[in-house]
Amino acid sequence: MLMKQPCPDLHFTYQMPYGSALQDTGVQFSVFSRSATSMRLLLYNKMNDLEPSEVIEFDPNDHRRGDVWSMHVPGLAHGQLYHYQASGPWDPDHGHRFDAAARLIDPYAQALAGTFQKSTDGVVRPPKCVVIDDTFDWEGDRHLRHDVSESVIYEMHVRGFTKSRTAKVKASGSYLGVIEKIPYLKSLGITAVELMPVNEFPIRNPLGEKLDRPNYWGYDPMAFFAPHRGYAHGKKPGSQVNEFKQMVKALHQAGIEVILDVVFNHTCEGNENGPTLSFKGLENQIYYILSEGKHYCNYSGCGNTLNGNHPVVREMIFHCLRHWVYNYHVDGFRFDLASILSRDRSGNLIPNPPMVELIAEDPLLANTKIIAEAWDAAGAYQVGSFGNHRWAEWNGRYRDDVRGFWRGDGGTLGALATRLAGSSDLYEHAGRPPHCSINFITSHDGFTMNDLVSYKDKRNLANGENNCDGDNHNISDNYGAEGPTRKKAVRTVRNRQVRNMMSTLLLSQGVPMLVSGDEIRRTQRGNNNAYCQDSDISWFDWRLVEKNSDMFRFVQALIAFRREQPTVRREHFLTGKPVDGRKIPDVSWYSPAGTPLDWGQHALSMVAYIAAPSRVDDPEGLGRDMVMMFNSTGQDREFMMPEMGRGIKWNLFINTAGESPEDIYPDLDGPMPPSSRLVDVPCHSLKVYVSQREPF
Known part of the structure; x- marks a missing residue:
């Protein structure tokens, strides 16, 4: 009998209908503009040239087909630098903002080079587009296709991960720097990195206004198809393309998937006071949602809103997603402020939005993970109702409920139980499984885990906005002293609380996401909005790996347990009904005394x-x-082991009040409970026992 062999992924380059396409005899340039009256291609010899070496007019008779301007220029090669210029109506009252002098970034540019150049003629000169040769030896690399339910996601910033001198890498702050630290990621045990925006964005404000702070996070897109040039180690135009691919290939070789944080909700062009860099100067009224045909709708909180449900913009987004999946081998996407994709061309929220459904049903994205931040800056909050079963969501309710319970807020016990069990209240009614819930307690946006238990109030003065920026609703506490302290009692509670929340996160049904550095208690010194902090406030401090090795060991053991144990990553919701073949329910809730729980x-x-x-x-x-014993009170308590656990041999797995190494037992060989079955659980702590043998 012939045995079927697994079919390897067939690598192919996803060809796009727009942008610059390298050919044997030159380069084909194609750009969309419905309302332009003329189009020009500006060619440059060097990255720092203020003026083009050649300007080539598109002939409207020979180089325009419908609304697409397309021209082949012979003799050009990989690395050619270019811009577009478009003439057309200046009629802001009807949505047109053409500027014949503006240097325009190709919306489909695959790489940018250089910086914004200052000039005396009032013309904004953005980074130049680069013609790219997509050739790369993937060495048989293929998408890993980890099951979503088995994922452990690690949100990280490419630059910040290795920018600190403490990283001691050759290529600090770059894609190649990440490669040097893959052994660390592998030892931690995570299955996927979720990279904060890596598509092109302005490194600083292109207009040089007084609040000209670094754009560290990158949530201000400038070219959706291009890897960010600021994360390249090499200085040659286009180096970022090859280096990004090297990083993905190396992560895949280590068994780690790559998820991109994508921002299809606005661009860096801002409102009517912002610069014309690309979309505004090509077809403003199509690329943006406008009110009364002229005012920029600001559902993103960043000045404008991308018109994601317009067919032209929708097409661009699909080409972009496929480009990253097939040309860069990325494994998934997290959609920033994804509720904007649920708004129609007038900005109204609509049921069954076509864009959301099309992403889920696109056959070329069928094996790609898709995660929504299911809200936007204009009040839409769709956690639990965003899309179908293909869509997972950042579960903001999980974050708030777990924080509230461990802080000791009244009325949170039932909420904690619901989140621990997979948030069936949000997902089960729509037929969506537990893995649709991306559970998190901290993210890039807000306090780190360490700061969540060290500060009652944000400390954002370094951002230059008089501490007015950043969320004021943090559900945090300092437990007796604000910020760093030597008080032993305060430090003891903080140590417990960090372990309590990390344990809850990694033992909950659903998919856990932790933030880079939380496993070693990285601090941002109380800054809960470090979007502009390209400094040691944001960077990963590698000295903490050794200093807080006990915390790293704790998280490492939790992740290993989670990846091995189907008990905590079920494909179906817990029901409270008996498990097949046994007489006990899949989940039961008790008071510390062992009686039915009073909620x-x-x-x-x-x-x-x-x-x-x-x-x-x-x-x-x-x-x-x-058996999980939660004590969020300020008093030590005795807990009774559940009666139904009689006859099963138990070992202590977690004791968040214990001193390392007795805070966690990676081999599941901790002490057995007392013969009295009464377990002491100190204040602000969690104990977890696991059965010693297979219970069947």
Whole structure:
């Protein structure tokens, strides 16, 4: 009998209908503009040239087909630098903002080079577009296709991960720098990195206004198809293309997927006071949502809103997603302020938005992970209702409820149980599984985990906005002293709280996401909005890996447990009904006394008994029963092991009040509970026991 062999991914380059396409005899340039009356191609010899070496007019008779201007220029090669210029109506009252003098970035540019250049003629000169040769030896690289339910996501900033001198890498702050630190990522155990924006954005304000701060986070897109030039180690135009591919290939070789944070909700051109860099000067009324045909709608909070449900813009987004998947081998996307994709061309939220459905159903993206930040800056909040089962969501409710419970807020016990069990209140009614919930407690936007337990109030003065920026609703506490302290009692509670929240995150149903540095207690010194802090406030401090090695070990063991245990990553919601073949429910809730739980407003302690999956869902029998004892009060308490656990041998796995190495037992060989079955659980702490053997 012939055995079927696995079919390898067939690598092919995704060809786009627009942009600059390198050919044997030259380069084909294609750009969309419906309302332009003339179009010009500006060619440059060097990255720092203020003026083009050649200007070539598109002949409207020979070089225009419909609304597409397309021209072949012979003799050009890889690395050619260029801009567009477009003439057309200046009629802001009807949405037109053509400027014949403006130097325009190709919306489909695959790379940019250089910086914004100052001039005395009032013309903004943005970075130049680069003609790219897409040739790259992938050495058989293929998408890893980890199951979503088995993912552990690590949100990180490419530059900040290795920019600090403490990183001790050759290519600091770059794609190649990430490669040097892959052994660290692999040892931590995460399955995917979620990279904060890596498509092109202005490094600083292109107009040089008084609040000209670094654009560190990168949520201000300038060219959606191009890897950010600021993260390249090489100085040659286009180096970022090859280096980004090297990084993806190396991460895949380590078993780590790459998810991109993409910003299809606005651009860096701002409102009517912003610069004309690309979209405004080519077809403003199509690329942006306008009110009364002239005013920029600002659902993004950044001055403008991309018109994502216009067919032309929709086409661009699809080409862009496919470009990153097939030309760069990325494994998924997190869509920033994704609710904007649910708005029609007038800005109204619509049911079953076509853009959201089309992304989910696109056959070329069928194996790609898609994650929504299911809200926007204009009040839309769609957590639990964004798209179909293909869409996962950043679960903001999870973040708030877990923070509130561990801070000791009354009325949060039921919410914690719901989040721990996978947030069925948000997803089950729509037929969506637990892995649609991307659980997180911290993200790039807000306090780090360390700062969440060290500050009651934000400390954002370094941002230059009089501490007025950043969220004021942090659900944080300092436990007796604001910021760093030597008070032992305060430090003790903080240590417990960090472990409590990290344990909850990694033992909840759904998909966990942790922020780079939380595993070693990175601090931003109380800054909860470090978008402009390209400094040691934001950078990963590698000295903490050794200093807080006990915390790293704790998180490492949690991730290893999660990846091995189907008990905490079920494909179906917990029901409270008996598991097949057993007499005990898949989940049960108890008071510390072992009695049925009173979900009262002020209860802050509980026991959760989570049974291992059935043989149907766990054919290898790897799952273990778990007993989780939560004590968010300020008093030590005794907890009774559940009666239904009699006859099962238990070992302590986690004790967040314990001193390392007795805070976690990676080999699941911790002490057994007392013969009295009464377990002491100190204040502000969590204990987790796991069954010693297969319970079936």
